[in-house]
Amino acid sequence: YPVSATSDPxxxxxxxxxxxxxxxxxxxxxxxxxxxxxxxxxxxGNTQNAFYAESFIDELAVxxxxxxxxxxxxHLSHDIRWSALAKKLKEVSDWTTPLATGxxxxxxxxxxxxxxxxxxxxxxxxxxxLKVERIFCVIDCGTVxxxxxxxxxxxxxxxxxxSAALNGKTTFDAGAAVQGNxxxxxxxxxxxxxxxxxxxxxxxxxxxxxxxxxxPPVFAALTNAIFNxxxxxxxxxxxxxxxLT
Numbered sequence: 001y002p003v004s005a006t007s008d009p010x011x012x013x014x015x016x017x018x019x020x021x022x023x024x025x026x027x028x029x030x031x032x033x034x035x036x037x038x039x040x041x042x043x044x045g046n047t048q049n050a051f052y053a054e055s056f057i058d059e060l061a062v063x064x065x066x067x068x069x070x071x072x073x074x075h076l077s078h079d080i081r082w083s084a085l086a087k088k089l090k091e092v093s094d095w096t097t098p099l100a101t102g103x104x105x106x107x108x109x110x111x112x113x114x115x116x117x118x119x120x121x122x123x124x125x126x127x128x129x130l131k132v133e134r135i136f137c138v139i140d141c142g143t144v145x146x147x148x149x150x151x152x153x154x155x156x157x158x159x160x161x162x163s164a165a166l167n168g169k170t171t172f173d174a175g176a177a178v179q180g181n182x183x184x185x186x187x188x189x190x191x192x193x194x195x196x197x198x199x200x201x202x203x204x205x206x207x208x209x210x211x212x213x214x215x216p217p218v219f220a221a222l223t224n225a226i227f228n229x230x231x232x233x234x235x236x237x238x239x240x241x242x243x244l245t
Contacts, residue, residue, distance in 0.1 A: 006031055010040070012029045013046050014047075014053070022075065036175065043112055047216045055223060055233075058108075058224045058227070089119075089199075093107075106220070106223065107121075111213075112209070114142065114206070120136040122135070128243065133195070134194055135162070135196045140201035141203075143204060153211045155196050157212060161215040161218030169185075
């Protein structure tokens, strides 16, 4: 990832390896000068790019009048690993089970650090307030060396992403960050964390990453679930800016 004044490949990380078979696809990138220096966060470019891409894929599914999970499965049929993972996620998340009014499910997929990840988020929106009820994550990280480490890291990545999606925000005053520590940039506490189920796909492939790949899918899966529950799209984060949390 050589970074220069005119090129930063991390800007398109996650978009270059979109898993879907698409007949028309174009990707361009431009470096923008900012007054504040920026750096990497958990999962680097994959995180924001998964939000953009998987939100857009969801909108395409709605326009095509196809179930969002089935739409993705149709466009993953060319890839054995992705197809198996998507079908597994549909199964373990009880995707076809009807939900009561005010509840919704959303899904998102991404490959990062040689690992494939799919997540389903289930939400309940009551009187304009959001409650994240359950999250299902299926990961194909190649050969699993230590299942306990995979479980811990994937769960941690989900919590990190969900914390950012709900409340994560950095503001600046006179060029300095206002939020300097976790008292002003909170991570979800246990009492606010939904049930998280992690499933590992069997594989003989070389081991991939597990510390970061579960963070990127959370963002779009969450907002797609809110759309499923309410019919409203949220295209900017955190959701606290929209009065949902």
